[in-house]
Amino acid sequence: MTSFTAALGAELRRRVERAGGDYPPLYPAVILSASVAVTVVSAAQRYPFEHPGWVIAGLVLACATLVLDLSVPPSTYVCFTVLASTLCFLMVPVPNDAAPLQLILTAAIGAAMYSLRTGIRVAVLCVALVVAFGILGDLGSPALYALGVACGWLIGYMVLIQKRLSDNRARVLRERADRAASDERRRIAREIHDVIAHSLSITMLNVTGARRALEQDRDVDEAIDALTDAERQGRQAMSEIRNIVHVLGANEEQPPTTPAGDRDLAALIDDYRKAGIHVSYRVDGDLASLPDPVAAALYRITQESLANVVKHSTANRATVSVTVGDSVEIAVENPYLNGPARDRDGAGIDGMTQRAALLGGTLETCHNDGTWKVRASLPTRVMTDGLGV
Numbered sequence: 001m002t003s004f005t006a007a008l009g010a011e012l013r014r015r016v017e018r019a020g021g022d023y024p025p026l027y028p029a030v031i032l033s034a035s036v037a038v039t040v041v042s043a044a045q046r047y048p049f050e051h052p053g054w055v056i057a058g059l060v061l062a063c064a065t066l067v068l069d070l071s072v073p074p075s076t077y078v079c080f081t082v083l084a085s086t087l088c089f090l091m092v093p094v095p096n097d098a099a100p101l102q103l104i105l106t107a108a109i110g111a112a113m114y115s116l117r118t119g120i121r122v123a124v125l126c127v128a129l130v131v132a133f134g135i136l137g138d139l140g141s142p143a144l145y146a147l148g149v150a151c152g153w154l155i156g157y158m159v160l161i162q163k164r165l166s167d168n169r170a171r172v173l174r175e176r177a178d179r180a181a182s183d184e185r186r187r188i189a190r191e192i193h194d195v196i197a198h199s200l201s202i203t204m205l206n207v208t209g210a211r212r213a214l215e216q217d218r219d220v221d222e223a224i225d226a227l228t229d230a231e232r233q234g235r236q237a238m239s240e241i242r243n244i245v246h247v248l249g250a251n252e253e254q255p256p257t258t259p260a261g262d263r264d265l266a267a268l269i270d271d272y273r274k275a276g277i278h279v280s281y282r283v284d285g286d287l288a289s290l291p292d293p294v295a296a297a298l299y300r301i302t303q304e305s306l307a308n309v310v311k312h313s314t315a316n317r318a319t320v321s322v323t324v325g326d327s328v329e330i331a332v333e334n335p336y337l338n339g340p341a342r343d344r345d346g347a348g349i350d351g352m353t354q355r356a357a358l359l360g361g362t363l364e365t366c367h368n369d370g371t372w373k374v375r376a377s378l379p380t381r382v383m384t385d386g387l388g389v
Contacts, residue, residue, distance in 0.1 A: 015070040021113060022165065032069060035062075035082075035105055042089045042099040051092045058088035058099075079122050082106045084130060090129070093138035100130055100145040104152035108263070111156030112163075117159075123153040171178040190300075203230045229274050264299055269320060272306050278317045279306070285324025292376050297355045298322070298330060299302050301363070304348045305332035307372045312336065313372070328378040336372035352376070 013025065016052050039062040065081040082102055091097035103126040111124030128151045134142025180292030207230050269281045287295065302320060308337040309318045315335035349365055352374070356363040362380035 006042070012070075019069045019072045022167075023112075027112075027159075028069075031105060031109060032066065035102065036066065038098055038101045039106065040087070042097070043092045045096075045098060046089070046092050049092075054088045054091040058085045061085035061088060076110075076114060076118055076122070079106055079110055079125075087129060090139060091132045092135060093133075095140065097139060100139070100148070103130060104144070104148045107149045108152040108156035108159075111153045112159045113156075116157075119153060119157065123149055124254045138203070140143060150161060177385060185259055186354065190354065226275075229271070264295075265302060265322070268299065268303055268306070270310075272310075272318075275310075276316060277306065277309060280317075282354075283322045283324075285322070285328075287322070287324060290324065290328065290380060293359060294328060294380065296378075297359055297361075297378060298328060300355060301330060301352045301374070301376050304352050308348060308374075309334045324380070326380065328376075329379055330374075330376045330378075332374045333371055335370060336367060 016028050016032065017025045019032065031277050037138075039059065043055055043059055049159075061081050062085045063237050065078055065085060068075075068081065083106065086099050086102045086106075090097070107119075107123040107126050111119035113119075115124070121228045128138065130142050130145045130149065133139040134145075139145070207226070233384075257374050265283075265287065266281070269279045272279050287298075290298070306318060306320075309332075313334050313336055318332060318334040319329045321329075353363045356376050356378060361376060363374070363376040366373050
């Protein structure tokens with residue numbers, strides 16, 4: 001019995017929700033309850049039934065309206081059955097008649113559920129019915145009922161406007177959440193790309209050096225040093241990847257550490273030098289004075305540019321120049337002699353460009369006279385809230 005009652009209650013709730021369209025279930029539940037109450041009071045006012053035919057017809061049409069509300073999707077046809085039911089009750093006039101209250105509810109429903117044109121038509125029909133029985137019948141205070149219909153329509157229309165505003169706000173919030181999620185995915189992709197590209201580039205160079213040392217020179221010590229550097233780079237990459245994964249679901253009070261400063265840049269360039277890339281490095285200004293987001297972006301841009309030297313150039317030479325002034329200027333140049341310029345639509349260049357743009361800076365790449373150049377300009381002061389560089 002309990003399961004049957006629960007199933008019946010769930011089915012009734014589902015039907016009430018469908019009757020309300022996109023509105024919360026409370027809205028149709030209140031309207032339907034009020035409609036039933038008005039119908040019962042209207043019938044009770046006409047007891048004893050001098051004209052039972054009209055009262056029975058009004059009750060039948062009211063019940064049919066309730067069944068239609070709970071059985072089919074919202075439709076304007078239901079409004080006409082309500083009007084017909086009210087007309088039947090008005091054919092038996094009584095003092096202080098409650099039947100016209102059904103028209104007020106109908107006007108409110110028409111304004112809230114349907115288009116503006118349809119809602120106005122329903123309200124006009126309701127007013128016309130009140131006026132007709134006020135003139136031709138014995139309905140008392142028709143002006144008051146007509147005013148009630150107008151107020152009902154106005155309330156329904158205000159509910160419709162509020163719903164549309166709420167829907168628009170929800171849509172805007174969803175779009176913002178989608179954009180934020182997309183930005184976060186791109187940020188994570190940039191971080192993972194930079195870490196893996198850098199670490200694999202140096203690891204590949206070290207492993208290649210170790211192989212050549214063993215094959216050509218039989219220099220075991222040099223091979224061991226190269227493999228040791230490769231192992232260190234691999235461990236560092238794993239540590240940075242774990243750090244990125246930690247950020248995805250970690251406490252915001254424990255922000256990840258990001259490479260920054262002259263010492264980190266020098267260590268980065270030293271790694272490439274150990275791996276066999278001849279890097280000329282020059283700094284003008286104080287890198288320690290830079291904000292963390294700018295310093296992190298500077299590090300990552302240098303890291304990606306040097307990784308591209310390994311992937312795309314056979315000259316094994318590069319020049320890194322950093323100038324700190326009103327803005328931070330970085331230039332990375334390397335010989336590029338093998339065919340046409342590299343594709344500028346790769347993930348690495350896109351990532352560097354996005355990093356610079358997030359800080360309000362710019363990044364340009366060009367291929368000129370056998371030299372590949374990466375030039376970036378970053379502001380020395382930025383708004384750090386919400387920046388994921």
